[in-house]
Amino acid sequence: MTxxxxxxxxxxxxxxxxxxxxxxxxxxxxxxxxxxxxVATLLLPPSxxxxxxxxxxxxxxxxxxxxxxxGGVTNSLFGIVDLMTLLLFGPVVAGWQAALAxxxxxxxxxxxxxxxxxxxxxxxxxxxxGLKAAMALISGAVYLALGGYLRPQGLETNLIVPGLALCxxxxxVDYGAWSLLELFAxxxxxxxxxxxxxxxxxxxxxxxxxxFAFLGAVISAHLGIRGIVAFAAALLLAxxxxxxxxxxxxRLEARVVELTTLNRVSDEIIRAxxxxxxxxxxxxxxxxxxxxxxxxxxxxxxxDGATETLAILIAEGERHEPRTLPVGGVVAWMQExxxxxxxxxxxxxxxxxxxxxxGTDAGTVRSAVFVPMLAGQDLIGFMSIQxxxxxxxxxxxxxxxxxxxxxxxxxxxxxxxxxxxxxxxxLEREVHLASEIQRSLLPSSCPxxxxxxxxxxxxxxxxxxxxxxxxxxxPDGKLGIVIADVSDxxxxxxxxxxxxxxLVRAALLGASSPAExxxxxxxxxxxxxxxxxxxxxxxxxxxxxxxxxTYVNAGHNPPLxxxxxxxxxxxxxxxxxxxxxxxxxxYQEHTISLCAGDMLLCYTDGVTDAMNGDGDLFGExxxxxxxxxxxxxxxxxxxxxINAARESFVDDQPAFDDATLVVVRCANLEGHSS
Amino acid sequence: MMQETKQTLTVTRKSxxxxxxxxxxxRIDASTAPILEQSLKTCLNEGRYRLVIDLKDTAYISSAGxxxxxxxxxxxxxxxxxxxxxxxxxxxxETFSMVGLVPDLFKVYDDTLDAVGSY
Numbered sequence: 001m002t003x004x005x006x007x008x009x010x011x012x013x014x015x016x017x018x019x020x021x022x023x024x025x026x027x028x029x030x031x032x033x034x035x036x037x038x039v040a041t042l043l044l045p046p047s048x049x050x051x052x053x054x055x056x057x058x059x060x061x062x063x064x065x066x067x068x069x070x071g072g073v074t075n076s077l078f079g080i081v082d083l084m085t086l087l088l089f090g091p092v093v094a095g096w097q098a099a100l101a102x103x104x105x106x107x108x109x110x111x112x113x114x115x116x117x118x119x120x121x122x123x124x125x126x127x128x129x130g131l132k133a134a135m136a137l138i139s140g141a142v143y144l145a146l147g148g149y150l151r152p153q154g155l156e157t158n159l160i161v162p163g164l165a166l167c168x169x170x171x172x173v174d175y176g177a178w179s180l181l182e183l184f185a186x187x188x189x190x191x192x193x194x195x196x197x198x199x200x201x202x203x204x205x206x207x208x209x210x211x212f213a214f215l216g217a218v219i220s221a222h223l224g225i226r227g228i229v230a231f232a233a234a235l236l237l238a239x240x241x242x243x244x245x246x247x248x249x250x251r252l253e254a255r256v257v258e259l260t261t262l263n264r265v266s267d268e269i270i271r272a273x274x275x276x277x278x279x280x281x282x283x284x285x286x287x288x289x290x291x292x293x294x295x296x297x298x299x300x301x302x303x304d305g306a307t308e309t310l311a312i313l314i315a316e317g318e319r320h321e322p323r324t325l326p327v328g329g330v331v332a333w334m335q336e337x338x339x340x341x342x343x344x345x346x347x348x349x350x351x352x353x354x355x356x357x358x359g360t361d362a363g364t365v366r367s368a369v370f371v372p373m374l375a376g377q378d379l380i381g382f383m384s385i386q387x388x389x390x391x392x393x394x395x396x397x398x399x400x401x402x403x404x405x406x407x408x409x410x411x412x413x414x415x416x417x418x419x420x421x422x423x424x425x426x427l428e429r430e431v432h433l434a435s436e437i438q439r440s441l442l443p444s445s446c447p448x449x450x451x452x453x454x455x456x457x458x459x460x461x462x463x464x465x466x467x468x469x470x471x472x473x474x475p476d477g478k479l480g481i482v483i484a485d486v487s488d489x490x491x492x493x494x495x496x497x498x499x500x501x502x503l504v505r506a507a508l509l510g511a512s513s514p515a516e517x518x519x520x521x522x523x524x525x526x527x528x529x530x531x532x533x534x535x536x537x538x539x540x541x542x543x544x545x546x547x548x549x550t551y552v553n554a555g556h557n558p559p560l561x562x563x564x565x566x567x568x569x570x571x572x573x574x575x576x577x578x579x580x581x582x583x584x585x586x587y588q589e590h591t592i593s594l595c596a597g598d599m600l601l602c603y604t605d606g607v608t609d610a611m612n613g614d615g616d617l618f619g620e621x622x623x624x625x626x627x628x629x630x631x632x633x634x635x636x637x638x639x640x641x642i643n644a645a646r647e648s649f650v651d652d653q654p655a656f657d658d659a660t661l662v663v664v665r666c667a668n669l670e671g672h673s674s
Numbered sequence: 675m676m677q678e679t680k681q682t683l684t685v686t687r688k689s690x691x692x693x694x695x696x697x698x699x700x701r702i703d704a705s706t707a708p709i710l711e712q713s714l715k716t717c718l719n720e721g722r723y724r725l726v727i728d729l730k731d732t733a734y735i736s737s738a739g740x741x742x743x744x745x746x747x748x749x750x751x752x753x754x755x756x757x758x759x760x761x762x763x764x765x766x767x768e769t770f771s772m773v774g775l776v777p778d779l780f781k782v783y784d785d786t787l788d789a790v791g792s793y
Contacts, residue, residue: 487737489704532745536737536773555773577774581744609736617734656704657736 021184026127029177033130036137037095046092052225053097056085059232060101065108066239068246070201075246077239079206081232082136083170083213088220090150091140098132113389131177139170153221155214167210175199205242251396254290258400261286265404269411276300276412280311283383283408291397295365295386301331301379303416308381316364329353334372334382340398341370345390366390369398373405375413383408431491435463438494441501447471449479450544455635457643457661465658466493466535467604468501472508477544480508483662484537485556485604487578496533500525500579504537514539514552515587518579522554525580534580538572538602542664549600550591554579557605560624562631564597564666569624572600594666599638601627606659607642610650618649635663682706683732685713693790694722699731702739711742718746723755726789730761735769747779756781760789 060081067076078101086094106125148162179199183191216235219227265286272278280298287293298312302324308331313320333341333353343349346366368386372379383405385393446454456469466489472480482504486493503524511517518539525535536556540549551559555578558571576587603623610618626645630638639661646659683706684699694717702710717725727743729735747757760783762770770776783789 485737487741488707489738532741532748534737534741534744534773555775557772573772575772575774577778581775581779605737609734 022181025180025184026123029134030123030126030130033132033134034099034126037092037099037133040092040095040137044090044092046090048089048093052228053085053089053093055228055232056081056088057097057100057104059235060085060097061104061108063235063239064101064105066236066243068205068239068243069250070205070246073198073202075202075205077206077209077235077242079170079174079210080212080216080235082132083139083166083210084216084220084231086136086140086143086166087150087152087213087217091137091144094140095133095136098136099129102129102132127181131174134177135170135173138173139166142166142169151221152214152217154218159214163211163214167207167213170210171202171207175202254396258290258396258403261290262400262403262407266407269407274415276415277311279408279411279415283404284312284314287383287385287401287404290400291385292387292392293385294388295368295384297384297386298381299331299383300373300381300412301327301335311381329355330370330382330384331379334370335379338372338374338377338379340372340402341368342393342398343368347390364388367392369393369401371398371402371405373409373412375406375409378409378413380409380412381405431463434491434494435460438464438498441498442468443471447473447479449477449542451547451667452479452542452544453635453665453667454481455639455663457639457659459655459660460658461606461655462490462658464491464494465489465660466497467606467658467660468497469602469660469662470501470505472505474509474541479542479544480514481540481542481602481662481664482508482537483556483559483602483604483660484535484579485606485658485660486535487533489658492531492533496529496531496535499528500535503528504579508539513589514541514550515589518552518554518587519585522579522585523583526583529580534578536578540600540602540664547594547666548591549594550589552576552587552589554585554587557603557608559600559602560627561592562599562601562627564595564599564631567628567631569628596666597632598666599627599631599635600664601638602662602664604658604660606655606657607646607661609657610646610655610659611653612650613653618646622649635665638663638665683709685710687713687717689722690790693724693726693793695726695728695786695790697728697730697786701734701736702732702742703734703736704738707736707738707742710739711745714742714746718749721753723750723753724793725750725755725757726760726783726786727757728760728786728789729763729766730786733763733765735766737773740769740773740775744775744779756793758783758789758792760784760786 060078063078063081064076067074069075082094082098082101085097103125106121106128110121143162143166146162146165148159148166152159175198179191179195182194186194216228216231219231223230265282268282268286269279272282280300284293284296284298287296293314294317296312296314297310299308299310301308306327307324308327309322309324311322313322327335330341330353341352343351344367346368365386366388367390368384370382370384373381373383383401385397385401387393442458446456454471458465458467458469460467466486468482468484470480470482472482474480484497484500484504486497486500500521504518504521507521507524508514508517511520518537537554538551538556538559539554540551540559542549551572553572553575555575558573558575561570561572562568563570572590574588574590577585601623608618608620608623622645623642626641627638630641633641642661682700683702686697686699688695688697696710696713696717698710700706714725725746743757750757758781759770759776762782767776767782770780770782776782781792783792
């Protein structure tokens with residue numbers, strides 16, 4: 001049985017738990033065993049067939065090398081060889097052979113796996129060698145004391161009792177010593193675990209075959225060196241086939257563990273997927289159960305697309321703080337390739353990207369696996385396991401890591417989508433609120449002015465609009481009518497609209513004349529707003545006493561004035577520059593007398609610029625045509641006709657501009673004549 | 675997401691010795707104005723403050739487009755430059771003059787050559 005092959009990771013346990021007892025116990029066994037061996041050699045100088053001794057030592061080493069994993073540790077049939085040496089040459093030579101074979105085997109491991117801890121390189125092999133020496137001496141002494149003898153010529157019945165004692169004591173000392181080591185290293189829990197899994201398995205695969213040593217000894221007695229070679233070949237073959245079978249079985253077991261783990265990981269992710277970090281932790285925890293995570297990295301590509309966060313960073317079993325970096329290294333590589341990357345030996349192979357994670361750049365890591373975390377085609381991040389040993393990871397490791405990575409990726413992608421949806425929802429609520437506020441800024445009903453009929457219509461392409469209209473109650477029963485259009489659309493336009501509407505209102509209410517009021521409004525807007533927005537505005541004052549209309553046009557679409565008696569149409573296009581562009585502006589105001597039935601139609605360009613599927617605009621001509629056709633109707637009816645015509649014109653095209661209409665009609669005193 | 679218009683705007687830029695001519699092709703409305711804005715900003719960032727906008731292939735400009743031109747004009751004026759317009763269609767001339775940008779704010783030329791030569 002061996003424990004140092006590296007496949008069995010008892011070392012983290014050793015590192016974490018008290019070393020004190022272990023550090024007394026292990027050296028004591030090493031020094032004790034080897035010292036007794038030397039003393040025994042001096043007291044009872046053994047006779048030795050050196051070539052055969054070396055052959056048996058090498059055979060023991062080879063069989064040990066063909067060890068097979070069962071029950072969590074690596075077992076092998078090397079005990080048969082060691083006991084055969086005991087039966088042929090006595091306990092002392094067997095002690096030397098067993099200890100030497102252990103040290104040779106450790107050397108082989110060192111050569112194959114390179115730099116390791118002092119414990120694995122020196123202490124463990126020495127402990128094991130000392131133990132083997134002690135096992136040979138103790139079980140040999142038991143054997144001889146019970147009447148057993150060396151070089152048996154046949155399988156005699158009088159050898160049964162000493163033979164069983166030999167095998168039993170050999171095994172008992174071996175597993176007793178290892179159990180103690182486990183106890184000191186990992187406490188009671190680990191001790192019981194060990195006895196349960198390792199000793200039970202070893203009873204079958206190590207203790208039961210031990211009596212074959214007698215067969216070897218007998219064959220050697222009758223057939224000499226050729227017999228021993230044949231026996232060795234049989235032993236090697238048996239070891240090899242057991243090795244292959246055991247590995248196949250352990251792979252199968254590992255697959256079952258993988259599947260179970262995958263199942264659990266997805267369960268837990270689903271239950272706990274409210275936080276990206278939680279998901280990362282779950283994946284790390286479960287990955288630790290199926291692969292070596294002494295070095296483990298989990299990096300997430302952040303939603304901004306420009307940075308990545310190393311959410312979990314474990315190097316040499318130690319956790320490091322998460323960190324956020326600009327995208328680079330493996331993430332940049334993954335963005336292009338979206339496939340796992342396995343590097344067997346970093347001393348011989350180059351990474352296809354510049355590594356910058358802990359470990360890979362420190363030069364201590366020899367092999368690594370990188371897998372992308374993919375949700376469909378979206379790269380969410382990457383995971384990596386690394387090792388100080390070359391070729392540490394199998395295709396199975398890569399596969400299960402990928403599966404876990406993709407599960408986590410899916411969960412994180414879902415989480416992000418959910419969060420985006422929530423954000424959008426909140427934004428929508430806010431926009432909706434803004435829209436309500438904006439609507440509340442606008443008059444909801446028309447004021448009444450004797451002798452005039454008024455109606456308006458205001459619709460926005462989005463929830464908030466850059467258009468506005470306003471009615472101002474002026475002294476002497478006059479009414480001010482404002483229609484305006486802010487450059488641009490959406491939220492910025494809505495905010496600018498709210499600002500301008502207040503400034504315009506304040507300026508006009510306190511003004512001595514419309515032109516003077518707008519000049520003041522312009523000054524204020526320019527001063528108050530550093531944005532490059534401007535607004536076009538038409539301002540008209542109705543005088544019910546004199547039946548006149550006084551207007552100023554600040555860059556706005558010229559309103560239509562339809563004279564009832566002539567059925568002619570005029571554009572009120574004497575205008576100045578839009579508001580908010582130049583500091584100082586001079587506006588001209590113009591006054592027109594109105595008669596019964598005359599109609600003023602003010603609109604914003606959203607009305608005429610409505611576009612149909614062919615890209616044609618609704619246009620002023622169509623507007624004019626409707627105004628002419630329905631000039632005898634009430635303002636509201638005219639607006640309804642215009643809207644109906646626009647809707648049938650654009651068909652199913654979405655409106656892309658805000659549209660506002662204000663219609664004023666000089667009342668026909670006899671009522672509608674149509 | 676609302677699709678505002680199917681047409682797109684193409685903006686090309688030609689750097690002459692002292693003047694940059696920016697030509698537009700297509701509608702300039704709220705959805706395409708950022709394309710023009712980007713292109714004009716590039717000129718300003720490179721320290722090119724004498725601009726001619728060739729609007730020969732543009733039949734429509736909305737207030738969002740005007741906003742971009744006004745903002746650019748204000749910026750160039752700070753550096754003793756100017757934005758001058760060339761090849762305005764009848765429609766565009768009406769729009770510019772309606773808002774009062776012509777002749778008070780922008781100088782308008784019949785063709786690009788005149789506009790470039792005016793600097």
